[in-house]
Amino acid sequence: MPRRQVHVTGTAEAAPLRAALGALRTALGVPSGFPPDVLAEAEAAARSPHPPGRPPDGRADATGLPLFTVDPPGSTDLDQAMHLERRPGGGYRVHYAIADVAAFVTPGGAVDAEAHRRVQTLYFPDGRVPLHPPVLSEGAASLLPDRTVPALLWRIDLDAHGRNVATDVRRALVRSRARLDYATVQRLIDTGTAEEPLALLREVGRLREEQEVARGGVSLPVPEQEVSESDGGYLLEYRPPRPADAWNAQISLLTGMAAADLMTAAGTGVLRTLPAPSTDGAVARLRRSAEALGVPWPHHVSYAALVRGLDPAEPRNAAFLQDCTTLLRGAAYTVFTDGRVPSPAVHAAVADEYTHCTAPLRRLVDRYAGELCVAAVAGREPPEWVRAALPALPDRMAEGARLANRVERESVDVVEAALLMDRVGEVFTGTVVDVRDGDPRTGTVHLGAPAVVARLESPDAPLPLGERIEVRLTRAYPGREKALFVPA
DSSP states (O other): OOOOOEEEOSOOOOHHHHHHHHHHHHHTTOOSSOOHHHHHHHHHHHHSOOOTTOOSTTOEEOTTSOEEEEOSTTOOOOOEEEEEEEOTTSSEEEEEEEEOGGGTOOTTSHHHHHHHHHOBOEEETTEEEOSSOHHIIIIITSOOBTOEEEEEEEEEEEOTTSOEEEEEEEEEEEEEEEEEOHHHHHHHHHTTOSOHHHHHHHHHHHHHHHHHHHHTOOOOOOOEEEEEEETTEEEEEEEOOOHHHHHHHHHHHHHHHHHHHHHHHHTOEEEEEBOOOOTTTHHHHHHHHHHHHTOOOOTTSOHHHHHHTOOTTSHHHHHHHHHHGGGGTTOEEEEEOTTOOOSSOOBTTTTBOOOOOSOTTTBHHHHHHHHHHHHHHHTSOOOHHHHHHGGGHHHHHHHHHHHHHHHHHHHHHHHHHHHHGGGTTOEEEEEEEEEETTEEEEEEEEESSSOOEEEEEOSSSOOOTTOEEEEEEEEEETTTEEEEEEEO
16 A cells, blocks of 8 residues: 655654664665755855846746745745636636746756756655755745745636636746745635635635546545654644645646646647556456445446545545555656657546646756746747757656655655554554455554554454454564554
């Protein structure tokens, strides 16, 4: 069963956990800092952006647009800022500013080379390993409030049903007015105290969700694991996503689809593709998983309809939704040039053509997608440095994704072991959510409290898939022994 990303709140400075996470970074070869030449170049760019090939003239002044950002609390690497408004005569206008990383990065320079080596920001429970030096990613290039910064400013017009009717993107200077977190956004909208640009996030988000349903797409509301301090110790709990999380994601999704449209029309681009799952294989396995977990799935109900109706706060549903992420395996980046758009070119979960373009501070490919879209709207060829890098991008991104996935999986193991190490021998109640093919005595148990998904081994009898059972913790030590349970 795939693991969840873990977020730590509070200091979480238990010595074994801190040491194990440090050892994990070393074992995975994660860089501990940036080389001096990269830092020097980044600091110079932060003082004076617009490297060779990126002149400042022609950039629109959009600093009067009251943009706002929505990110996790305390975030400083802010890629996106938005403003929503109603269009005269009906419909909506979405302004979406994306950090213009290319304004600070010289093609072929030290920062560029280091970004190609790192590929994407890595997230550990106790901190992140950034793609770009913090002087850029958390400073000059970040869309922090009350600062004038360069951005790629998208303008997407929607009709009254939330359908995209017009797209534009160009370089601009922008100035965000507010840095909001998800909980604050949800509270302001729920209490009716949000000003219209923010209040429209619910309206536009819901319309875009309806459009997702209409085209057959699906978003997985997978709960996250959060570690928090409590009475001198630590708790591991599930946090189901809020509606505001999904509405915000729909704006990013909308932009990624609009970017794919621009690139396919221009004939050069990079798409995020995902093949449709096999109904005889992957979907059939999920049906068996749903039955075992006690998640009702009538035969006349589609996979997408089922997922949309599940409450992720229910442990069985959370386990099944996590299992559903197996259908996302096989996602890739697909480059095309000279009008030779691949077929099929869609992302099966999006149910349309789609690309990554909204997180250039944290993901290498997004900088290139943004440049391709700006060129497409301007009716000119992409810069040579973009075209030269395209062929190698899919492999670089695949390597980065493999490392990021490993960081996520092993970080979860470390955190779970750290929080359980003093509870070896205790009995817990959990649900058997997976049984290994060919070895029914080995599987996975999903605990409700604490929020743990760990290995389960039976010494003799097969494990009862889908049943709630008592299990005993037999080992757990961060960095040395993953949490292991046996039937009690």
